Amino acid sequence: MLKLRNSATSPYVRKVRVLLLETGLEDRVELIDTQVTPTNPNAELNVDNPIGKVPVLLTENGMALYDSPVICEYLDSLHSGTKMFPVNGVSRWLALRRQALGDGLLDAAILGRYESTLRPAAKLWQDWLDAQIGKIDRSLGAM
Structure with a gap:
């Protein structure tokens, strides 16, 4: 199962979650609530993303993907419906x-x-x- 490090206050997380809903992938992703603030680094998050920002998608093979454009393109590649990002x-x-x-x-x-x-x-x-x-x-x- 995919895991999404997220925070309810992040508009970039909301963007990824909308893509999950639009593509029918929401059941394949476990949400991991992650505390983030601009001035107080989250050590656990920093392991997955040295920039210290959400969202971070942890793939099934353990690879951490970040930032929202990369995550959205990756997720778009996982479904067989109409693509959000055309191939060419x-x-x-x-x-x-x-x-x-x-x-x-x-x-x-x-x-x-x-x-x-x-x-x-x-x-x-x-x-x-x-x-x-x-x-x-x-x-x-x-x-």
Whole structure:
């Protein structure tokens, strides 16, 4: 059985879980709740992913796969239905580009949230926060 290190607060985990549902693979994956914070490393998670981030997929042969784009492509290769990521051609590159755009939007949203909630108000970098909001707005417009 596959194992997915996950955290309910991670949008990247949610992306992987949506792919599991859409492809009918959810019954093949055991979810392992994993505590993660931006400032407190999880030693057990770091064994599987030296970056210390979720999601991490542990394959049946024990290989650890990370980050969500790699995990999604791997999972997409395991089912016989319509592929989320076409195998070749322009449609493949468009699907990968959409995934990159979505991940970039999530990155900007997370960084903006950290800046506005974790950084002391006296040290808030407004120009940087505004730049993240701009990335979010442009990404949503492109979708």
